[in-house]
Amino acid sequence: MAAEFAAAGYVVLRFDLPYRRARPHGPPFPAQAAQDREGIRQAVGALRKLVSGRVFSGGHSYGGRQSSMAAAEDSRLADGLLLLSYPLHPPRKPQQLRTEHFVKLHTPALFCHGTRDPFGSIEEMREALAAIPARTELMIVEGAPHGLRSNVAGAILENWTRFIASSH
Secondary structure, three states: OHHHHHHOOOOOOOOOOHHHHHOOOOOOOHHHHHHHHHHHHHHHHHHHHHOOOOOOEEEEOHHHHHHHHHHHHOOOOOOOEEEEOOOOOOOOOOOOOOOHHHHHOOOOEEEEEEOOOOOOOHHHHHHHHOOOOOOEEEEEEOOOOOOOOHHHHHHHHHHHHHHHHOOO
């Protein structure tokens, strides 16, 4: 994905969240989520020093969730969000929604989500995105699981380019 975006002229900064730097394997610790959001703020700040113009944030799964939470905490953080496989709820636990911050999200966001993602159905995603006051769009990836697939990078890039062009 990063190579596809870089080839299209985007400056891409890939980074590990603090929880991943602390331990290379295993899930994140909920108690350290604020540190992960601080890591996102630092990465976006570093990117702003490298480029002029708009800066975007995002991530896959937990990284995207933390990016959206950081943007909800500070609407000036990024000019747009690219959220891949947003973990709407834990698998088989649809009552445990991870959307409390959506009502405070004023950053345009493109969500890319697979039809076989156990962290939320397409219908659940549509319903949740309705709570976001900012412009959102849902890109549906037919047959894709939570990890999406590398062969959809071009389609995501195409949708992203169109989405940010209309978010000016």
